Amino acid sequence: MKRRVFLKGVGGAALAVPFLSSLAEQESKAQSAGAPPKRLVIFFTHNGCLTDRWFPTVEDGALPASALSSTLQPLAPYASKLLLPRGFRSMNGYAVGQTIDPHDQAMGSKLTCAKITEDSNRYATAASLDHVIAKQINPGGTTPLVLSVGAASTKIKEILSFSGPNTAFPANVNPQTVYNQLTGLFKASGSTPGTAPVTTAGDYKVARGASAIDLVKADLTRFQALKMSQADKTRVQDWLDLLRTTETGIMNTPSSCSADAAKAIGATDDAVKAASPAGAISGGAFAGGNSAAGNTNLATSFTLGGDMMMNLMALSMICDTNRMLMLLYPGYVTFNWDGIMHTHDHHGLSHRTGDFSVGGSCKVAGVLDMIQDIDTWYAKKYAKLVGLLDSISEGSGKLLDSTATMWLPELSDGAAHNLNNLPIVIAGSAGGYLKQGVAVNVEGKSIGLGNSTKTCVDGGDIGNTGSFGGNLPINKLYVTLMNAVGCKGADGGKVTTFGDFDGTGTTGGITNPGEVTKLLAAG
């Protein structure tokens, strides 16, 4: 663990130096040794959902499989490991007036609880939750693993992660990239740590890699002698730190991180290749130059690619390369796979108009059925991820148990663009920290299901498809999750605040600190 890595660009995080000093001594002291590492996984989807078909009828209390909504039925096998927090709102009133585009604001403020910039890029003005958490809990304080299906993008509409103010941290979209890093860590099967290595081609590669790193270090060290800006000095130092962290990481890789483990979860050379589109991926509604190949690659990426990303996330957990992981599904694509053949992109469908325009009359026949296709498809994908993590043993439990795996939506209802009453579900207790098998109304008063399916049944005006209840600042959920995975506050105790604002006042600031004790197993 390199202290310098930790200190860089803390941007918005409530970290204090005394805590960092202790971290300098041992890797990831934020978490107790011996027990399985705690992790946060965020599964992110765009454009909201049909909320009144998504929420379970139980708003507060035990959540048996039978209480799950039709959309969430794929999660029935895992009902006892689910937590449905009801009543959170992201990006409350303080920053609402920043831009005409609710998507820019929803994305930039979503994981930062901070404003977005006035620049045309509309990036966030602070680091996002995943970076704040990763700095504390990741081995070496390394950056989070942010993955996406679809085309790589640096546009705010598809950027959820920010490494610092006005600095996007775009997702990686090629399973091959992630796989290549992990295979470099695999322990040779049958070898015992500490024994004399058998000479193989792999050993030459290791020796060659070590020599290369010496050269790279020499090259970087020469830069250090120059009159550089602080930002450039930091980049050079961070690269040097990365070389050391990589070496340490290879040494500390768990023995379970092996080709056999990868094979067991379906991450083989051939499968990864099949899941990694070789050419350009369509990016827009039916775009990417609209080539047939681009659309085929998009479909591959959404189906095989996304599933492989899940496998690689599990493998990253096994190899302990990252404890803060995100998987994003972009929202401006037309679903043309897995038996779904849509004529409009998800975003346009969510507006009920088929395109960028909002309000007015319903223009797309059968639009609710098409949105339901997508909601169900995503529920199945989330269930697949939950099921995968629940199938891999770790310590006395499963990967899922030491993890909080959250499905976080961009919006509540896509036509209303509302951010209150968010449909959120969390699987796994992060090592027993979170309640399981329940829905919890965090607001304390009736919230309701929203009005997504009340209009557009027979055309007519779209009207207000949103809802009004459920306005507890999402900051408090993030604080709860930070504590769940072992983050510490400035005083070394629990984290109490996250973000720049949580209220509707005119000056921002945090008005309602603390975690949500109702969500805790102990609460």
Add this chain to the structure above:
Amino acid sequence: MFHWRSGILLAAALAAGCTTGATDEPPGGQAGPGSNNPGGVSGATAGTGNNPGDPNNPAAPVDTNPNCTQGVVATSQIPRLTNAQYDRTVRDLLGISGLSASSNAPPSSILATDQAGSLTSLGWSSYQSVAEMIAAQVMADPTLKANFLKCTPSGDGKACLHDTIVQFGRRAFRRPLTDTEVAGFDAIVAKGAQITPTGAPLEVAEALLYMFLVSPSFLQRPEITETADNAGHFTLSSHEVASRLSYLLWGSTPDDALNQAADANQLGTPDQIMTQAQRMLKMPQAHDMVSDFHRTYLLMGTNTRWDNTNHDTSLFPAFKKELVPVIQQETEKFFDYITFTKNGSFTDFLLSPIAFVNAATAPLYGLDPSKFGADLTQTELDPAQRPGFLTRAGFLNAFSAYNRTSPILRGAFIAKQVMAVPIGSPPPGAEATPLPATADLDTNRKQVDQQTSGAACSTCHHNFINPPGFAMEAFDAAGAWQTKEKATGVAIDTSVDAMIDAKTVHLNGPAELMAKIAASPGAQRSYAEKWVAYAYERASNPTDACTVNQLAAKLTTSGYTVLNLIADLTQTQSFRLRAVEGAQ
């Protein structure tokens, strides 16, 4: 510079509701020759500080004085290659454009996504994997191998490998290696048997190539020469100038001629740089860069309006989804034609009647499809109807709604992107303002006029956004010429009082609008400013104001071509000098 929030205080009535469209708006975004956009070309931002037509004070004179002193903006001196630059660099250095180990996909497809800030562990690991693949591929193919090894190793191979280190290192690092660096690579050769299966010279060569490809001096474009001038700036070396030239004009590494000029120290003066720039702009690689700039200018790209174009085909039977990439391509061909083939000027972008049409797009232009084949063919349209890119199918379709034109989208693009009127973000909820549909509102224009007549909307809309949009009502959502409202048959009125460079001008229809834009100093300055930002790979900065003013002043000169403008980007102080933020 107008900002929405500060605008509330300064001009509440005005700012309380400028909207750019009754829709969500895909963002523009900053790019550079290195694009696809690295994730955060941020730095100092917000324009060059004296935009024309500031709604806060529309009558304010614009400081466009070209008799000024150019500033030098502090930038990173170790920018990493963007993925697009990486692909072009290994193509030009080694002849590799696809990885044989990965279905012939471009190398960058396996690199981590472009991202500003420090290198990540995934990014570093991806550089290593790709370097490994490239090194193996080069050594396995005699043609590719010749791009790396200029000699045949004999005996222990050390002499040849040493020569390769010196020669290939010069090209990979874009400067001669220092003696220390050569010794470092020679030491790798000496270790040959430990780091390769047999220690054979060709195996060691592969290891060397791998090491060059993961070197920070290759993966970054370092500017390290510390020759200070009197003003506290550093003068770039000829090698650093060569690198800037090639990454600006080609997005790639210098070629042999440029390397020779650098080695001979012949890139120190503006004249010497100009000679190279003019040579380089004649090469095919320059077309990619010019296309990429114009995609940025036009707000093209994935998840933009261009990509998401779609129309109700029952209303617009000439439109087909399959035409979306074709009309985009047509627009790109048009910009390439004006820039290179015609060697034209900014005004030609707005006035030229040249179009590229095929059988599928001919109906959009009212042309006979039987006269065209599958390829986009150069043709001349009626200059009274179709002057310039804003009257081509690409723009007209992209900036329309599904079932009608959008004067707001078209007008906002013209006002904000082309004329650089600094219209801020509209207030929340503006996009949900319903389009009124009473019987007396018998044209799209009347509906939109009514929709935007509220106090919160009208100042920006009625002065800046709607008028150019209404002039463009001569084209339907699919880009066809129209004189009557489709739904009601009422005649379409395209006469407007538009604000051009803070003056109200009465004009009638698209051709008159294009003539005004072409002659507008504000539009010319905006174009020049966007070039400065693009070429220097950063958001434009108040320090650039003087450079922009000087280029804009030239743009108004008759005979000053787009290629002249691009070449002049290499003539600035900012191009030859660098500044270090907080240097000690």
